[in-house]
Amino acid sequence: xxxxxxxxxxxxxxxxxxxxxxxxxxxxxxxxxxxxxxxxxxxxxxxxxxxxxxxxxxxxxxxxxxxxxxxxxxxxxxxxxxxxxxxxxxxxxxxxxxxxxxxxxxxxxxxxxxxxxxxxxxxxxxxxxxxxxxxxxxxxxxxxxxxxxxxxxxxxxxxxxxxxxxxxxxxxxxxxxxxxxxxxxxxxxxxxxxxxxxxxxxxxxxxxxxxxxxxxxxxxxxxxxxxxxxxxxxxxxxxxxxxxxxxxxxxxxxxxxxxxxxxxxxxxxxxxxxxxxxxxxxxxxxxxxxxxxxxxxxxxxxxxxxxxxxxxxxxxxxxxxxxxxxxxxxxxxxxxxxxxxxxxxxxxxxxxxxxxxxxxxxxxxxxxxxxxxxxxxxxxxxxxxxxxxxxxxxxxxxxxxxxxxxxxxxxxxxxxxxxxxxxxxxxxxxxxxxxxxxxxxxxxxxxxxxxxxxxxxxxxxxxxxxxxxxxxxxxxxxxxxxxxxxxxxxxxxxxxxxxxxxxxxxxxxxxxxxxxxxxxxxxxxxxxxxxxxxxxxxxxxxxxxxxxxxxxxxxxxxxxxxxxxxxxxxxxxxxxxxxxxxxxxxxxxxxxxxxxxxxxxxxxxxxxxxxxxxxxxxxxxxxxxxxxxxxxxxxxxxxxxxxxxxxxxxxxxxxxxxxxxxxxxxxxxxxxxxxxxxxxxxxxxxxxxxxxxxxxxxxxxxxxxxxxxxxxxxxxxxxxxxxxxxxxxxxxxxxxxxxxxxxxxxxxxxxxxxxxxxxxxxxxxxxxxxxxxxxxxxxxxxxxxxxxxxxxxxxxxxxxxxxxxxxxxxxxxxxxxxxxxxxxxxxxxxxxxxxxxxxxxxxxxxxxxxxxx
Numbered sequence: 001x002x003x004x005x006x007x008x009x010x011x012x013x014x015x016x017x018x019x020x021x022x023x024x025x026x027x028x029x030x031x032x033x034x035x036x037x038x039x040x041x042x043x044x045x046x047x048x049x050x051x052x053x054x055x056x057x058x059x060x061x062x063x064x065x066x067x068x069x070x071x072x073x074x075x076x077x078x079x080x081x082x083x084x085x086x087x088x089x090x091x092x093x094x095x096x097x098x099x100x101x102x103x104x105x106x107x108x109x110x111x112x113x114x115x116x117x118x119x120x121x122x123x124x125x126x127x128x129x130x131x132x133x134x135x136x137x138x139x140x141x142x143x144x145x146x147x148x149x150x151x152x153x154x155x156x157x158x159x160x161x162x163x164x165x166x167x168x169x170x171x172x173x174x175x176x177x178x179x180x181x182x183x184x185x186x187x188x189x190x191x192x193x194x195x196x197x198x199x200x201x202x203x204x205x206x207x208x209x210x211x212x213x214x215x216x217x218x219x220x221x222x223x224x225x226x227x228x229x230x231x232x233x234x235x236x237x238x239x240x241x242x243x244x245x246x247x248x249x250x251x252x253x254x255x256x257x258x259x260x261x262x263x264x265x266x267x268x269x270x271x272x273x274x275x276x277x278x279x280x281x282x283x284x285x286x287x288x289x290x291x292x293x294x295x296x297x298x299x300x301x302x303x304x305x306x307x308x309x310x311x312x313x314x315x316x317x318x319x320x321x322x323x324x325x326x327x328x329x330x331x332x333x334x335x336x337x338x339x340x341x342x343x344x345x346x347x348x349x350x351x352x353x354x355x356x357x358x359x360x361x362x363x364x365x366x367x368x369x370x371x372x373x374x375x376x377x378x379x380x381x382x383x384x385x386x387x388x389x390x391x392x393x394x395x396x397x398x399x400x401x402x403x404x405x406x407x408x409x410x411x412x413x414x415x416x417x418x419x420x421x422x423x424x425x426x427x428x429x430x431x432x433x434x435x436x437x438x439x440x441x442x443x444x445x446x447x448x449x450x451x452x453x454x455x456x457x458x459x460x461x462x463x464x465x466x467x468x469x470x471x472x473x474x475x476x477x478x479x480x481x482x483x484x485x486x487x488x489x490x491x492x493x494x495x496x497x498x499x500x501x502x503x504x505x506x507x508x509x510x511x512x513x514x515x516x517x518x519x520x521x522x523x524x525x526x527x528x529x530x531x532x533x534x535x536x537x538x539x540x541x542x543x544x545x546x547x548x549x550x551x552x553x554x555x556x557x558x559x560x561x562x563x564x565x566x567x568x569x570x571x572x573x574x575x576x577x578x579x580x581x582x583x584x585x586x587x588x589x590x591x592x593x594x595x596x597x598x599x600x601x602x603x604x605x606x607x608x609x610x611x612x613x614x615x616x617x618x619x620x621x622x623x624x625x626x627x628x629x630x631x632x633x634x635x636x637x638x639x640x641x642x643x644x645x646x647x648x649x650x651x652x653x654x655x656x657x658x659x660x661x662x663x664x665x666x667x668x669x670x671x672x673x674x675x676x677x678x679x680x681x682x683x684x685x686x687x688x689x690x691x692x693x694x695x696x697x698x699x700x701x702x703x704x705x706x707x708x709x710x711x712x713x714x715x716x717x718x719x720x721x722x723x724x725x726x727x728x729x730x731x732x733x734x735x736x737x738x739x740x741x742x743x744x745x746x747x748x749x750x751x752x753x754x755x756x757x758x759x760x761x762x763x764x765x766x767x768x769x770x771x772x773x774x775x776x777x778x779x780x781x782x783x784x785x786x787x788x789x790x791x792x793x794x795x796x797x798x799x800x801x802x803x804x805x806x807x808x809x810x811x812x813x814x815x816x817x818x819x820x821x822x823x824x825x826x827x828x829x830x831x832x833x834x835x836x837x838x839x840x841x842x843x844x845x846x847x848x849x850x851x852x853x
Contacts, residue, residue: 019290019291019294019295019330019334019383019743020330020333020334020337021334021739022286022287022290022291022736022739022740022743023287023291023330023331023334023335023338023379023382023383024334024335024337024338024341024379025283025287025338025341025732025735025736025739026280026283026284026286026287026338026378026379026382026732026736027284027334027335027337027338027339027341027342027375027376027378027379028337028338028339028341028342028345029276029279029280029283029284029342029345029732030277030280030284030338030342030374030375030378031338031339031341031342031343031345031346031371031374031375032341032342032343032344032345032346032348032349033273033276033277033280033342033346034273034277034342034346034368034370034371034374034375035342035343035345035346035347035365035366035367035371036276036345036346036349036350037269037270037272037273037276038269038366038367038368038371039346039350039364039365039366040269040350041265041266041269042366043350044192044265044269045261045262045265045266052254052257052258052261054136054137054222054224055222055223055224055254055257056223056224056225056229056231056234056253056254057222057223057225057231057234057235057238057251057252057253057254058220058221058222058223058250058251058252058254058257059081059085059089059220059221059223059238059242059249059250059251060219060220060249060250060251060252061080061081061217061218061219061220061248061249062248062249062250063248080214080216080217080218080243081100081217081218081219081220081221081242081243081249082216082217082218082243083100083216085100085218085221085241085242085243086098086099086100086218086221088241089221089223089238089241092234092237092238092241093226093229093237094225094226094229094233094234094237095223095224095225095226095229095234095237096224096225096226096227097223097224098221098222098223098224099128099221099222099223100126100128100205100218100220100221101125101126101128101218101219101220101221101222102124102125102126102203102205102208102209102212102213102217102218102219103123103124103125103126103212103219103220104123104124104174104211104212104213104219105119105122105123105124105174105175105212105546105548105702106122106123106124106172106173106174106199106201106211106212107119107122107172107173107174107199107545107546107701107702108122108154108158108162108170108171108172108199108201108701109170109171109172109173109699109701110161110162110163111162111163111164113171113694113699113701114701115545115701115702115704116158116161116162116199116701117158117161117197117198117199118197118198119544119545119546119547119702120546121193121196121197121198121199122198122199122546122702123193123198123199123200123201124172124174124200124201124202124203124208124211124212125200125201125202125203125208126202126203126204126205126208126209127145127146127153127202127203127204127205127208128205129145133145137189138153138187138188138189138202139187139188139189140153140185140186140187141156141185141186141187141188142166142185142186143166143167143183143184143185143186144184144185145184145185145187145202145204146181146184146185146202146203146204146207147184147204148204148207149204149206149207149210150179150180150181150182151181151182151184151203151204151207152170152172152179152181152182152183152184152201152202152203153183153184153185153186153187153201153202154170154183154185154186154187154199154200154201154202155186155187155188155189155191155194155199155200156186156187156188157194157195157197157199158199158200158201159183159186164183164186165183166183166184166185166186167182167183168182168183169181169182169183170182170183171699171701172201172701173698173700173701173702173703174211174212174702175544175546175548175549175551175702177551177698178698178699178700178701179211185202187202223238231253231254231255232253234253235251235252235253238251239251275729276729279729279730279732279733280732282509282510282513282730282733283732283733283736284378284382285509285733286506286509286510286733286736286737286740287382287386287736288382288385288386289502289503289505289506289740290502290506290736290739290740290743291327291382291383291386291387292386292387292389292390292502293499293502293503293740293743293744294743295323295326295327295386295387295390295391296389296390296393296498296499296502297499297744297748298390299323299390299393299394299397303397306319306394306397307397307398307399308399310397310398310399311399316395316396317395319391319394319395319397320391320392320394320395321391323387323390323391323394324384324387324388324391326387327383327384327386327387327391328380328383328384330383331379331380331381331382331383331384332376332379332380334379334383335375335376335378335379335380335383336376338375338379339372339375339376339379342371342375343365343367346365347365350365418461418464419461419462419464419465421461422458422459422460422461422462422465423458423462424458425454425455425457425458425461426454426455426458426459426461426462427458428451428454428458429450429451429452429453429454429455429456429457429458430451430455430794431451432447432448432450432451432454432455433447433448433451433452433455433794433795433798434451434798435447435451436448436449436451436798436801436802437797437798437799437800437801437802438801439801439802440801440802440804440805441802441804441805441806442802442803442805442806443802444801444802445799445802448795448798448799448801448802451798452795452798455791456509456512456791459508459787459791460501460505460508463497463500463501463502463504463505463508463787464497464498464500464501465497466501466787467493467494467497467500467501467504467783468494468497470783470786470787471490471493471494471500471779471783472490472494474490474779475487475490478490478775478779482771482775484764484768485764485768485769485771485772485775486771486772486775488759488772489771489772489773489774489775489776489779490775490779492748492752492772492776493776493779493780493783499744499748500780500783502740502744503740503741503744503780503784504780504781504783504784504787505784506733506736506737506740506741506784507734507737507741507781507784507785507788507826507829508784508785508787508788508791509733509737509788510730510733510734510737510788511784511785511787511788511789511792511822511826512788512789512791512792512795513726513730513733513792514726514727514730514788514792514822515788515789515791515792515793515796515819515822516792516793516795516796516799517723517726517727517792517796518723518792518796518815518818518819518822519792519793519796519797519812519813519814519815520796520799520800521719521720521722521723522813522814522815522818523796523800523810523811523812523813524719524803524807524810525715525716525719525813526811526813527807527809527810527811528653528712528715529712529715529716530809534597534599534652534809535596535597535598535652535653535654535655536595536596536597536654536678536708536711537594537595537596537597537680538566538594538595538596538678538679538680538708539679539680539681539684539685539689539707539708540678540679540681540685540689540690540693540705540706540707541676541677541678541679541705541706541707541708541711542554542558542676542677542678542679542693542697542703542704542705542706543675543676543677543703543704543706544702544703544704545701545702545703545704546702549673549674549675550569550674550675550676550677550703551674552671552674554569554674554677554696554697554703555567555568555569555674555677557696557697557698558677558679558693558696558697560696561689561692561693561695561696562692563681563682563683563686563688563689563692564679564680564681564682564689564693565594565680565681565682566591566594566595566679566680567591567595567677567678567679567680568587568588568591568592568595568662568677568678569586569587569588569662569674569676569677570585570586570587570654570674570675570676570677570678571585571586571587571662571665571672571673571674571675572584572585572586572656572672572673572675573586573636573665573669573672573673575633575634575635575636575668576633576634577631577632577633577658578623578631578632582619582656582657582658583656583657583658584613584656584658584659584660584665585655585656585658585659585660586659586660586661586662586664586665586672587608587659587661587662587678588661588662588663589608589609589661589662589663590609591680592605592608593605594680595678595679595680596654596655596678598614598647598649598650598652598655599649599650600647600648600649600650601617601620601648601649601650602626602627602647602648603626603627603645603646603647603648604646604647605646605647605649606646606647607644607646607647608646608659608660608661609661609663610646611643611644611661611664612643612644612645612646612647613631613643613644613645613646613658613659613660614645614646614647614648614649614658614659614660615631615645615647615648615649615657615658615659616648616649616650616651616652616655616657616658617648617649617650617651618651618657619657619658620645620648625645625648626645626648627645627646627647627648628644628645629644629645630642630643630644630645631643631644631645635668635669636668636669637668639668643660650809651809653807679693685707690705690707693705734829737784737829738829738832738833741777741780741781741829741830741833741834742833742834742836742837744780745773745776745777745833745834745837745838746836746837746840748776748837749773749837749840749841749844753844753849754849754850756769756841756844756849757844757845757846757847757848757849757850758849758850760844760846760849761846761850766842766843767842769838769841769842770838770839770841770842771838772841773834773837773838773841774830774831774834774835774838776834777830777831777833777834777837777838778827778830778831778834779830780830781826781827781829781830781833782823782826782827782830784826785822785823785825785826785827786823789819789822789823793812793814793819796812797812800812
């Protein structure tokens, strides 16, 4: 029986090729993901470990830096890391060197005044030369290090991007005033954040402290141990000399910092690996339908052969094992090929990351034993498990079938049982999905997830039942448009519902996910766009690129700009209202109506200038508030008061649940956090006004002036990028689905060899045969895509239902043009997939086909 199984594999190489490709692609995706993530993680770990090459102990002040200073304006402990601390640590017996480090956000402008790179990767630090006048962390390649207040050095990558040379004037800014400084030096660094595209600006120590921290203070101190001194021993020696209130400071060894960095990188790469493996699993899941379909058709074609084996004494177990051995051989060979291809994919992804991400770390390929084991095991298991049901069916072929035509049609009983099971699964799943969507919050996500899985499986089980009526609808159209080939194509598509369903299911999976992602993207994008356009009457929004607070001078300067008809700072404070601390948005009452467009469910904004508050619908509902209600408040200085509710507005993402006049806020908080400045132009938007607003900020590179369309585009780009990435990852499953269509059609043509010969004999020409096969493929493909699109839209609606509490104004938006495009592309996929099978069918010899047994 084993020899028979191996002979069958060799005898049906062409028929099994697509199955092998499906397994190989899925396995390659798994192996490539694991190779890439292991390689990238190792390279990142090696690269970031260089940051701590000279660190034995590091003392860090979490409250230091302009970011912390902006958030913690009040009551900060006087304890700090100073020059005195550095000297005390340097004097310890086990210390070889101690260096004070200043660090914080610093943006660099290019020659057009725009920020270089991304705000979150823009940093500034102090240049700390040793006795030889050099800072070993930042070796100067051109010029010299900064020594005075208006001197800076830039990393080579930043200087090259902007075209700066030594001696040029460079505009830099942190969260304070803009500094026009002379570029005295360009340095090289292996700092991973800089190498991967970030910017690093070096100042002399005093300037760095003035701009980024507080004069005389450091954000951290780096200590290098003498030979023979252990890191733990040095920590024990350092701890007593740090300032009082020492519990605030973090003291870590170099090894602890490396370990922490390694864990952080591992978490990041594991998240990426998990996401990629999910899409690999989808491809393999699609492959299951192809493999099961292939073996089912092969067994149907070999009914006589298997019946003869039973007749000459083969047991059911032997027949089952022979089919499983075939699957095992195919799975093993395909898995090895997939592993090799996966290693190539991993290497290609690493090279691609290096090409598109300048300075991204690279290293030798990491092919872990686990990767090899998982790739081979997954490929073999998927193939064998997919062939299990066909193998059981093969064992049930009776010996008497050797004397029949070999056709073993499905019994009506089996279809009834299948439809009953499918109905229960689909009905239960859809009910769970509907329940989860009705919750309106994240508590419904678990029911939606479970229900979606059950509904998907149920629909797959019901596809044979659904295929007949759905495809029957297009029968008259096919007949009228394409004549006899169209009628035959429809009949062929519904002749074997199981085969049609298995072929269509592969495309259904891909289109379900693609359409669900598309609807979700359109819905979230629409909600964001609605939030911006519905609430923002202003023409411009001025804010820090890094999300930090604006300087109090910025709103005043903008208000004086020519062409500005109305402007207001949006401020944020946190006061205790009734039973808890709440965020409050401040706006100038006199210009609020010109800058914001709020929808009031009750009351109005007229009382804003009289010291009344506005609350959103969620807060009003939860606390039973209405116009005229009073709310108790505790101010930052612990004094108390009350506010009257003037109006209730629909929840808006731009504003906090409570809105108050800036003048009222100023009575109790002289330095509120300024998040944005809204600006209305006398003549609307214009390029000249935008430039004037930029000039009013001192041409600060870290302050952005955005129109409503700029804000829309920013969110749109994020959503588009995410969708394109998902589409790219789903492309593998679509390719596997295409292989399934080709495979099914090719084997179907072989099964219908005599029928095709008879059609040719009675007058259907080769063009008609080609058209028949192609139309059958298109009908099956569009059927699978249509079910997927409908299911995907429903799933997206359910997911949207669970996000309504977190995204205001979220409604399900179905982009019908894209859904139609997906269906058209599915038809094109069917047409392309049928090219080879149709060509093969049209070239069959008439006499050879008719006499086929």
